Amino acid sequence: MADSTKASNAASPASARTVRRRASITDVAKAAGVAVGTVSNVLNKPDRVLPATRERVEAAIAELNFVRNGSARQLRAGTLTSVGVVVLDLSNPFFTDVARGIQDRLERDSFTLMVAGSDEDLDRERRYLRLYEEHGVQGVIVSPATDDIDHVLAVRERGTAVVLLDRPSPVPEVASVAVDDVAGGRLAVEHLIAQGHERVALLNGPHTIRQCRDRREGAAAAMTDAGLDPEVALEEITVPSLTPDGGEAGIRELLALPAAARPSAVFCVNDLVALGVLRTLRRDGVAVPEEIAVVGYDDVTFAAELATPLSSVRQPTLELGTRAADLLFRPEGSAPEQVVFSPELVIRESSTTSPLEAGSP
Amino acid sequence: MADSTKASNAASPASARTVRRRASITDVAKAAGVAVGTVSNVLNKPDRVLPATRERVEAAIAELNFVRNGSARQLRAGTLTSVGVVVLDLSNPFFTDVARGIQDRLERDSFTLMVAGSDEDLDRERRYLRLYEEHGVQGVIVSPATDDIDHVLAVRERGTAVVLLDRPSPVPEVASVAVDDVAGGRLAVEHLIAQGHERVALLNGPHTIRQCRDRREGAAAAMTDAGLDPEVALEEITVPSLTPDGGEAGIRELLALPAAARPSAVFCVNDLVALGVLRTLRRDGVAVPEEIAVVGYDDVTFAAELATPLSSVRQPTLELGTRAADLLFRPEGSAPEQVVFSPELVIRESSTTSPLEAGSP
DNA sequence: ATGAAAGCGCTAACAA
DNA sequence: TTGTTAGCGCTTTCAT
Numbered sequence A, B: 001m002a003d004s005t006k007a008s009n010a011a012s013p014a015s016a017r018t019v020r021r022r023a024s025i026t027d028v029a030k031a032a033g034v035a036v037g038t039v040s041n042v043l044n045k046p047d048r049v050l051p052a053t054r055e056r057v058e059a060a061i062a063e064l065n066f067v068r069n070g071s072a073r074q075l076r077a078g079t080l081t082s083v084g085v086v087v088l089d090l091s092n093p094f095f096t097d098v099a100r101g102i103q104d105r106l107e108r109d110s111f112t113l114m115v116a117g118s119d120e121d122l123d124r125e126r127r128y129l130r131l132y133e134e135h136g137v138q139g140v141i142v143s144p145a146t147d148d149i150d151h152v153l154a155v156r157e158r159g160t161a162v163v164l165l166d167r168p169s170p171v172p173e174v175a176s177v178a179v180d181d182v183a184g185g186r187l188a189v190e191h192l193i194a195q196g197h198e199r200v201a202l203l204n205g206p207h208t209i210r211q212c213r214d215r216r217e218g219a220a221a222a223m224t225d226a227g228l229d230p231e232v233a234l235e236e237i238t239v240p241s242l243t244p245d246g247g248e249a250g251i252r253e254l255l256a257l258p259a260a261a262r263p264s265a266v267f268c269v270n271d272l273v274a275l276g277v278l279r280t281l282r283r284d285g286v287a288v289p290e291e292i293a294v295v296g297y298d299d300v301t302f303a304a305e306l307a308t309p310l311s312s313v314r315q316p317t318l319e320l321g322t323r324a325a326d327l328l329f330r331p332e333g334s335a336p337e338q339v340v341f342s343p344e345l346v347i348r349e350s351s352t353t354s355p356l357e358a359g360s361p
Numbered sequence C: 001a002t003g004a005a006a007g008c009g010c011t012a013a014c015a016a
Numbered sequence D: 001t002t003g004t005t006a007g008c009g010c011t012t013t014c015a016t
Helices: A025-032 A036-044 A051-064 A070-077 A093-107 A122-134 A150-157 A181-194 A210-225 A244-255 A271-283 A301-305 A317-328 B025-032 B036-044 B051-064 B070-077 B093-107 B122-134 B150-157 B181-194 B210-225 B244-255 B271-283 B301-305 B317-328
Strands: A003-007 A082-087 A112-117 A139-142 A161-165 A175-179 A200-204 A234-238 A265-268 A293-298 A311-314 A337-341 A344-346 B003-007 B082-087 B112-117 B139-142 B161-165 B175-179 B200-204 B234-238 B265-268 B293-298 B311-314 B337-341 B344-346
Touching: A025 A036, A025 A051, A036 A051, A070 B070, A070 B122, A082 A093, A082 A122, A093 A112, A093 A317, A112 A122, A112 B093, A112 B122, A122 A139, A122 A150, A122 B070, A122 B112, A139 A150, A139 A317, A150 A161, A161 A317, A175 A181, A175 A317, A181 A200, A181 A210, A181 A265, A181 A293, A181 A311, A181 A344, A200 A210, A200 A244, A210 A234, A234 A244, A244 A265, A244 A271, A265 A271, A271 A293, A271 A301, A271 B301, A301 B271, A317 A337, B025 B036, B025 B051, B036 B051, B082 B093, B082 B122, B093 B112, B093 B317, B112 B122, B122 B139, B122 B150, B139 B150, B139 B317, B150 B161, B161 B317, B175 B181, B175 B317, B181 B200, B181 B210, B181 B265, B181 B293, B181 B311, B181 B344, B200 B210, B200 B244, B210 B234, B234 B244, B244 B265, B244 B271, B265 B271, B271 B293, B271 B301, B317 B337
Parallel strands: A082 A112, A082 A139, A139 A161, A161 A175, A175 A337, A200 A234, A200 A265, A265 A293, A293 A311, B082 B112, B082 B139, B139 B161, B161 B175, B175 B337, B200 B234, B200 B265, B265 B293, B293 B311
Antiparallel strands: A003 B337, A112 B112, A311 A344, A337 B003, B311 B344
């Protein structure tokens, strides 16, 4: 990758580097020849102050390049008009779509949204949560990386609104918005069984992640219901990461098996993983769905447009987000809600040769 | 979308709703029978304090569920170990990949990253920037929505480190990391011309966005170089949004033209738009690339795996991010840098029927 | 090693 | 309408 770096060396004049302390409200007051309270009023209740003085103050503000110190402001005021979100993976369209839903809803009340990604790491999740809390956000929406959510509950205990995202709340006092992942896993595998598959590989993430565990449970249940023994019929492969590359690694493991011993279908825990699987199968010349059928999860934007359009379990991302945002600000005394959406299977070519039967776009 | 809402109505016992003020350091001090200064030391320089007292303090902290108030802390300490990022669009994989690059790099110094999306809206950009600044982040990385970046420069003026993302800095004092978009636009259109196309439609965003303007400029330059008149040969269509739906709207406008009057190739300002174009063309039964060739921009993960693999201009996303993070923390006196990466064209089927010639995946 | 106290910048309550 | 002042929770001298 060519990369031209031209350091502009017009060494900044000494003056520009002067250590200029950020102007405070006191400086402004002094410059405008008024009291600090007046400046504060100009900032917060401009009508309380005479147009003439206001102008002088505003001039001083512009002159000194004043920006209100949020920490001080908040120290006084208590809390901030922003909310923090921690999702599992910022590069997963599923989560960014949810984030968009949250933002849409929050915008209405002119709240601001800060997002962080934990990459399924508990420590990082804790750090961000703490950061948000220390800085006094109004609320946090978090999609927990593991079952250990004591730290999340603690945040709520200390008085910050909390909504669990993509995970049903284990305790009644905490609101949550989730999609039934057991149902989703079941949908996917029921469909594969209906297509005649008797052994299915599940490319899954670690079971510390609830979504992964639940989707597996649903998959296994579908097997059992169909009279198949999950122990035999469901071959779980744990991918190194929930990404296309992870999917590639997973499917390679499968392809290493002798063709006879190999499941005829793959259920991927998300569409990113499925993308890697499809990519690898195509490169290796394995026909989808004839030799191996594939089903993904999330129904991301591009799922329908892939070389082999990908069957996928769809989740109502936007609603997840808007609903989560809603729950954050329920009136003080109201009981927290546990919202559970139902997923939907979208059948496309990757899992069926016959003309699409149902639920297709 | 079925949606079962079970409000858990075990109306929380009054006690649980008690308005319990968050415990402060003073409360802890009181509970532990020490001075506030000592508590502070336990928090910040634990070795300065006798193990015995430390334990007592720690017990009190646990007991009271104490969380340090970040605002107060920061008010005293000055600045925070976090940086803020504002990107144009959180749902664009290009930007989330860049964000990941930033986060990777920042992690090393255990900084935390907060991300916000402006959706190409100047006001929103301003709001987030101000929020970050007011809360004293160490630095901000912004991909500006418009040419008006006075507010960004002002942030720097006031002493917060600033790096412009995906946009060369117009002033030498501000660091920037960008990719040459003129070159990118040129690459795309040169390629289309080489494929024999004499009229190209450009599905573009508003020219207030620099990336859109530059890519167009490159496209036009390629035309001129080839002896074509851009006025005639380059048909620009402004899409309502830089998304698949925007792409659909744009291409429909094109399809409405009589086939003879219609350009034989489409250059999309990003891959999301291109996705919508491909989707629409497929639904309408228009052959790609035979009837209409398509080139996108960004080379997102799924570009290679689409029904018609998408030719696209690739940008070094991760490096963009890591480099931006690097620039944020150059030593005090060092001259700001303007980093410009070069894009690369990845040719796939969507723009050529002949076997791939170069730069393919 | 610990305590006492000043003060960061702001808002709100009160006084003038 | 404007000025004065207390105090938010914390860190950091400076004493002890």
